[in-house]
Amino acid sequence: MSKEIFKRLTVDLGDRSYDILVGENLVTNAGKLVQPFLKQQRTFIITDENVAKHHLATLEDALSFEGITSKSLILPYGEQTKSFGQLEKVIDFLLENKIDRKSTLIAFGGGVIGDLAGFAAATVMRGIDFIQIPTTLLSQVDSSVGGKTGINTSRGKNLVGSFHQPQIVLADIGLLQTLPHRELLAGYAEVVKYGLINNPNFFAWLEDNGAQVVGGSHQIQTQAVLTSCKAKADIVALDERESGARGLLNLGHTFGHALEAEARYNGSLLHGEAISIGMVMAHDLSAELGLCHVKDAQIVRAHFQKIGLPIETSFVSSNALGGKKLEVSRLMDHMSRDKKVSDGRLTFVMTKGIGQAYLDNAVDITTVSEFLERTVTK
Ligand SMILES: NC(=O)c1ccc[n+]([C@@H]2O[C@H](COP(=O)([O-])OP(=O)(O)OC[C@H]3O[C@@H](n4cnc5c(N)ncnc54)[C@H](O)[C@@H]3O)[C@@H](O)[C@H]2O)c1
Ligand SMILES: O=C(O)C(=O)C[C@@H](O)[C@H](O)[C@H](O)COP(=O)(O)O
Numbered sequence: 434m435s436k437e438i439f440k441r442l443t444v445d446l447g448d449r450s451y452d453i454l455v456g457e458n459l460v461t462n463a464g465k466l467v468q469p470f471l472k473q474q475r476t477f478i479i480t481d482e483n484v485a486k487h488h489l490a491t492l493e494d495a496l497s498f499e500g501i502t503s504k505s506l507i508l509p510y511g512e513q514t515k516s517f518g519q520l521e522k523v524i525d526f527l528l529e530n531k532i533d534r535k536s537t538l539i540a541f542g543g544g545v546i547g548d549l550a551g552f553a554a555a556t557v558m559r560g561i562d563f564i565q566i567p568t569t570l571l572s573q574v575d576s577s578v579g580g581k582t583g584i585n586t587s588r589g590k591n592l593v594g595s596f597h598q599p600q601i602v603l604a605d606i607g608l609l610q611t612l613p614h615r616e617l618l619a620g621y622a623e624v625v626k627y628g629l630i631n632n633p634n635f636f637a638w639l640e641d642n643g644a645q646v647v648g649g650s651h652q653i654q655t656q657a658v659l660t661s662c663k664a665k666a667d668i669v670a671l672d673e674r675e676s677g678a679r680g681l682l683n684l685g686h687t688f689g690h691a692l693e694a695e696a697r698y699n700g701s702l703l704h705g706e707a708i709s710i711g712m713v714m715a716h717d718l719s720a721e722l723g724l725c726h727v728k729d730a731q732i733v734r735a736h737f738q739k740i741g742l743p744i745e746t747s748f749v750s751s752n753a754l755g756g757k758k759l760e761v762s763r764l765m766d767h768m769s770r771d772k773k774v775s776d777g778r779l780t781f782v783m784t785k786g787i788g789q790a791y792l793d794n795a796v797d798i799t800t801v802s803e804f805l806e807r808t809v810t811k
């Protein structure tokens with residue numbers, strides 16, 4: 434294997450356990466790395482047009498070098514690809530090419546491709562194996578790990594999907610070189626999330642090193658991806674199907690997903706941008722309710738702002754709504770369909786301070802609505 438440098442983490446899920454490899458040149462060596470997981474020498478690659486342009490030939494050559502055949506489907510890029518229409522396209526492609534239950538699907542792209550292709554793998558022929566080769570910072574630190582797959586519907590984010598764990602995750606840091614800066618920043622929001630959930634030391638490290646994560650240092654990016662994947666793997670191992678602790682990974686997402694739905698998934702508001710704003714809101718609300726110090730909420734706000742991420746809902750109004758104000762009733766309506774709603778009650782991820790997030794089902798909905806009235810009309 435040429436210049437193989439990677440670190441290995443395991444997601445410990447009994448007979449569904451798998452490894453995450455983090456390092457350089459993993460795509461160049463993908464044939465050798467995935468070979469042990471294939472039940473036949475036939476793979477199907479799902480990717481998008483940007484990833485295909487930069488990296489698809491390298492992956493296809495690497496597979497072919499080991500005698501593994503591959504057929505590739507190149508989809509449009511962007512959040513709107515996580516849809517029923519594109520899911521049908523993926524399934525048609527697989528069936529037309531005579532996929533069978535021993536075939537393996539390779540999700541080669543960011544979170545959009547990972548979620549969509551993972552869901553196709555979960556459902557076609559009642560489930561086939563799949564491998565994640567995440568190509569964005571966001572997908573390397575979050576979406577490729579943990580087995581949440583799915584698509585958006587006209588009613589909101591990720592409302593159709595399933596849990597389907599990959600066989601292996603190859604997080605090739607070198608791929609991030611071609612990623613646009615805005616996308617790196619969006620991925621960085623999910624990195625910070627792990628510090629804010631339960632790791633204040635990691636947050637402190639990011640205060641010092643965050644600029645290098647989004648600045649392109651491979652060494653610092655590798656460290657950030659490893660720490661993030663370890664944090665996610667630990668939570669997923671505790672609670673694979675989100676009956677409790679895994680809900681913490683939703684920090685900022687109840688607000689963030691509602692903002693994304695309002696922005697209509699058209700590229701004007703990226704997922705990471707939405708949850709940057711959402712995490713600031715979660716800290717502000719926690720501070721308003723006296724659950725955490727105002728100072729902590731200010732530190733979080735300042736961190737995201739310094740790195741260049743949006744922190745105000747006015748970003749959504751001006752970027753996605755042509756200056757029109759967000760409507761609180763519409764945001765509340767989206768939030769009422771959050772997957773953390775049970776018996777009509779919404780569980781929020783709140784915080785007692787940096788690295789002290791917790792699940793709170795006692796937050797009064799009127800309080801949230803009043804908080805939004807003040808926040809989104811600013
Ligand atoms: N399943 C989960 O646990 C989970 C976790 C977090 C986020 N998500 C989902 O992930 C999605 C967001 O993922 P994302 O931020 O990776 O977005 P994405 O998949 O849309 O990728 C971002 C953009 O970068 C381009 N791109 C990808 N890799 C590239 C590369 N190496 N070089 C150049 N361009 C590249 C893509 O074409 C796209 O335009 C959202 O739908 C979100 O809901 C899922
Ligand atoms: O893996 C998880 O669990 C997460 O919540 C990770 C989130 O970053 C991610 O955006 C996820 O897709 C949200 O899932 P949802 O169930 O809230 O739609």
Ligand SMILES: [Zn+2]
Pocket residue numbers: 575623686704708
């Ligand atoms: Zn997320």
